[in-house]
Amino acid sequence: MAPGVAIHMIVGESLTTAAEAITAPRALRVACASDGCRTIPGRLLESSYLLPAETPMTQDELKLAVAREALRYLVDDAYVGVGTGSTANHFIDELAKYRGRIRGAVASSAKTAERLKACGIALEELNNTGDLPVYIDGADEVTEHGAMIKGGGGALTREKVIAAASRRFVCIVDQSKLVPVLGRFPLPVEVIPMARSYVARELAKLGGQPEWRMGFTTDNGNVILDVRGLSILDPVEMESRINQIPGVVTVGLFARRGADVILVGGEPGVRTITRAS
Ligand code: 5RP
Helix, strand or coil, X not given: CCXXXXXXXXXXXXXXXXXXXXXXXXXXXXEEECCEEECCCCCCCCCCCCCCCCCCCCHHHHHHHHHHHHHHHCCCCCEEEECCCHHHHHHXXXXXXXXXXXXXXXXXXXXXXXXXXXXXXCECCHHHHCCECEEEECCCEECCCCCEECCCCCCHHHHHHHHHCECCEEEEEEHHHECCCECCCCEEEEECHHHHHHHHHHHHHXXXXXXXXXXXXXXXXXXXXXXXXXXXXCHHHHHHHHHCCCCEEEECEECCCCCCEEEEECCCCEEEEECCC
């Protein structure tokens, strides 16, 4: 049974396993919980949602699992940098339970700031905190070496700034994001609006197919080009090359400052990859 899937009960006479319970007539089902199944004689007490033992965790459950694991990296009485996206949102919700332990959080986007505020977590500007002990964020792709593609949510510039100002970057992902080579996910590039077409032509020279993320403006008032078709064999070199194109604000390659710790959610649990520093 997938960890965390609590299945409550119904009654039976002689059923002992979840598999038997699934196929059993409604009135003969067993009580199942994370500690196994047992039979309880009697009448049907309650209907319940019964999952087969081999049911894999959903992507969202995996994101929640890594978000919980990331709490281990919090530093008491300090500020924590918080990323953007659905995985980071799970982290914020979990962080809310421990908000008394930290001084507050530095948000990587307006959306994250809004959620932190709604959870009662004190916000602080990076300008007032100095370097942070830890930054916790998701990624669109990550290699075992800690190089990442980020910016699917469009917050790449502030994410990169906070990552640079943090002593430890903890990347939280479900297993679908762990890749041997970056580039299947379109690479986001934040660009000042008047440079959009010029930068797109330069990106095409590098072998990519840039596409304007229409209708989207970043928190910094810029636009995003999503670049398909790049096979990024040398992420550090590619990050430097794209950064040098005039008009580029930030490329969503995080290789020069990659993740220090990667928490990968999968079956049977969370795997921790720690980069040598
Ligand atoms: C936002 C990001 C996110 O970390 C990235 O898009 C992953 O998002 P999610 O956790 O929703 O899969 O870089 O700019």
